[in-house]
Amino acid sequence: MSTERTLAILKPDCIRKNLIGEVIRRIQEAGFIVRAIKMVRLNLREAEGFYEVHSARPFFGELTTFMSSGPCVPIVLEKNNAVADFRTLIGATNPAEANEGTIRRAFADSMGENIVHGSDSPENGRIEANYFFPEHEIVNHTL
Numbered sequence: 458m459s460t461e462r463t464l465a466i467l468k469p470d471c472i473r474k475n476l477i478g479e480v481i482r483r484i485q486e487a488g489f490i491v492r493a494i495k496m497v498r499l500n501l502r503e504a505e506g507f508y509e510v511h512s513a514r515p516f517f518g519e520l521t522t523f524m525s526s527g528p529c530v531p532i533v534l535e536k537n538n539a540v541a542d543f544r545t546l547i548g549a550t551n552p553a554e555a556n557e558g559t560i561r562r563a564f565a566d567s568m569g570e571n572i573v574h575g576s577d578s579p580e581n582g583r584i585e586a587n588y589f590f591p592e593h594e595i596v597n598h599t600l
């Protein structure tokens with residue numbers, strides 16, 4: 458069976474709204490295996506590093522300030538077709554455009570405060586997972 462990894466981040470609004478358990482429940486129910494998980498508080502420089510690809514965007518300051526405003530929960534997830542399936546599960550970046558039944562549609566307030574991040578390609582999934590977790594902390598516990 459071929460599997461793929463993606464990095465999810467439960468964002469500070471998810472933690473503030475006490476939705477960690479509910480969001481992880483939906484993720485697991487959709488068939489994703491948790492390979493690594495922790496709670497971290499990013500400082501501004503760490504948030505800027507993670508989102509460097511967006512550094513020229515007008516919302517970069519807002520995004521990095523928000524992501525460093527409270528704790529986050531990064532999670533390495535594994536599944537067949539993990540990247541695309543996770544993006545389907547969470548819904549569009551703008552919660553107003555997210556499909557019914559998606560995590561962002563259910564819980565997100567705005568484009569900036571949108572509960573959860575998901576990698577946009579398998580390559581970025583690996584890079585982003587390693588931003589938070591060295592390879593030896595990503596556990597193959599079902600093997």
Ligand code: CMP
Nearest residue numbers: 516519520550568569570571573574575
């Ligand atoms: P995420 O999946 O974490 O990747 C980049 C983030 O930038 C995105 O989710 C949004 O939270 C944020 N973002 C994208 N567009 C905007 C915008 N127009 N205004 C504020 N934040 C945005």
